[in-house]
Amino acid sequence: MRRAPMAALMAAGALALSAVPASAASKNVKLLDNLPEAKNATAINFLRYTNAGQGNGGVANRRKALEVMLVTGRFGLKSYSLADPAHPRLLDELTAEQLRLPGDPEVRYGADGTPISTFWQNEDMDVDRKRKLAIMSRDPRAYAGTTSQEPGEPNAAGATNIAGFYVVDVRDPEDMQLITFQQLPTGHTTTCINDCRWLWSGGPASTNKQQTELGWTFGRPIIATDLSNPRRPRAYPTQPLDLFRRDGTTAYSHDVQVDAMGIAWVSGDGGTRGYWTAGRHFDPLQGIERRATPLDPIPYAGGGLPASVVGDTTGGFEHNAWRPVGDDAPEGDPRYRAGELLLATEEDFGPAAEYCRNRGQFTIASLAGSYGGEAWRSTPQSPFRLSVVGTWNPREREGSRPAGQYHPLANFCSAHYFDVDGATVTYAWYGEGTRFLDISNPANPTQFAYWRPDDGIVWASYMHRGLVYTADRTRGVDVLRLTGGAVAARRSGREVSAPPTSARQQRFLARIAGGYRPDPLTAGICVLPKR
Numbered sequence: 098m099r100r101a102p103m104a105a106l107m108a109a110g111a112l113a114l115s116a117v118p119a120s121a122a123s124k125n126v127k128l129l130d131n132l133p134e135a136k137n138a139t140a141i142n143f144l145r146y147t148n149a150g151q152g153n154g155g156v157a158n159r160r161k162a163l164e165v166m167l168v169t170g171r172f173g174l175k176s177y178s179l180a181d182p183a184h185p186r187l188l189d190e191l192t193a194e195q196l197r198l199p200g201d202p203e204v205r206y207g208a209d210g211t212p213i214s215t216f217w218q219n220e221d222m223d224v225d226r227k228r229k230l231a232i233m234s235r236d237p238r239a240y241a242g243t244t245s246q247e248p249g250e251p252n253a254a255g256a257t258n259i260a261g262f263y264v265v266d267v268r269d270p271e272d273m274q275l276i277t278f279q280q281l282p283t284g285h286t287t288t289c290i291n292d293c294r295w296l297w298s299g300g301p302a303s304t305n306k307q308q309t310e311l312g313w314t315f316g317r318p319i320i321a322t323d324l325s326n327p328r329r330p331r332a333y334p335t336q337p338l339d340l341f342r343r344d345g346t347t348a349y350s351h352d353v354q355v356d357a358m359g360i361a362w363v364s365g366d367g368g369t370r371g372y373w374t375a376g377r378h379f380d381p382l383q384g385i386e387r388r389a390t391p392l393d394p395i396p397y398a399g400g401g402l403p404a405s406v407v408g409d410t411t412g413g414f415e416h417n418a419w420r421p422v423g424d425d426a427p428e429g430d431p432r433y434r435a436g437e438l439l440l441a442t443e444e445d446f447g448p449a450a451e452y453c454r455n456r457g458q459f460t461i462a463s464l465a466g467s468y469g470g471e472a473w474r475s476t477p478q479s480p481f482r483l484s485v486v487g488t489w490n491p492r493e494r495e496g497s498r499p500a501g502q503y504h505p506l507a508n509f510c511s512a513h514y515f516d517v518d519g520a521t522v523t524y525a526w527y528g529e530g531t532r533f534l535d536i537s538n539p540a541n542p543t544q545f546a547y548w549r550p551d552d553g554i555v556w557a558s559y560m561h562r563g564l565v566y567t568a569d570r571t572r573g574v575d576v577l578r579l580t581g582g583a584v585a586a587r588r589s590g591r592e593v594s595a596p597p598t599s600a601r602q603q604r605f606l607a608r609i610a611g612g613y614r615p616d617p618l619t620a621g622i623c624v625l626p627k628r
Contacts, residue, residue: 121530122547123548126579131576132185132575136573141574144229145163171212172215198278201240201257230265232287233262234284258304276327284300286300291359314348316349346367352364354418369415375391399439401472409456416443432539441459441461458488460485463483487542491526491532510528513526522536527556
């Protein structure tokens, strides 16, 4: 997780200039700029370039260090200068056309601009900060592919259904270069572990053959790749990891986050489980101390969430998670610094009428009682679940989702990616915008600011050096700052509530929902674009 001091967020007000006005429900947040050319953005990351050492590229002769923002989405990859952080400037682009593999259908958009055959999806894009590499995960649904069919198996769209990852050289952010593509059986997300010398790639749903022949019943697990040589990655597709995650059955390993201790937390169908990937540690399953490696990790802790907060009995579909630990952990509860609490997103689009009532929430759970391999021994007959400390969602705290007539898919109300800075969580909630939570008291996360544009579907929101950048399906990238009112709201300890959705936003959500369909391979937990 990227962190910047909270005080810097407030001081950033000096950078505020007028931005394109937006119709939005907003409190204690100011819009500084909007980057519409990044429409269909899914993830953002940041790199810092200095005047000495490896990774300068075209900026080597500049006097000052340069901050660069990388934005990925259906369009491919864009790089932006943050010389003026409030107003990013486009430097270069690697297009969806340039990312096409042999046999991929042509890039195509519908008459209304909806992507039909494009790059997909690169959620939670990772970077190698030392070697200046961007890792772009390719889902098999890229370029009109499917999850159910094998790579190369013909489908109605003529797609290849190929998964894997691209490695992009961004030493010169003004001239990004595609180095290679590595095909894998997985590819919804790809994450650096062990200082980015290794990668773990997971998801999405399994092909029919993977289900029947490999036993990947409810989704694809983790595949490791040695990235010591970025031009010649060495993958290990026959040594899958994070198996049997859903009470003893192999299921969708969705994403990986690595904490300050180097523990890799794998979130997905059935819960979140942490692994040591280096060093000597006690293995609770084998009962011995041994050396952990990326291909033979050692279980640490974790588990699924109870049905009371996820709406199912199998641990929930944990989309992403973060374990604060050490000096950067939130103040206010000693369990944070000790690494005893896990912050987790469950992504789940329940019926629109439920509007986030019993699923798709943010949960803070205790890791107590999970250090003995309990999550790896969990079964349907004897399930292990983490204890919930606190939760937050818009439905519980405000009138954002009043009773009314919604399009069957127009809920767009689920927790998604979040960023953590001390006790502040910056949270993307799809149609519910970006929410800012104070988690000092883990039993009572409290909203102190929000940004909910009437025309937004927010995938991810990030704090970076005093400003907030959002990846939005329809708006591109919004650049935001918290105002002084956010400080007062936090000090008061009172929840800041958003008003009910406007008629304009409800019309927008209904229109957007008409272009999506439930993903049958995730029991409707995820939604997919219609073709």
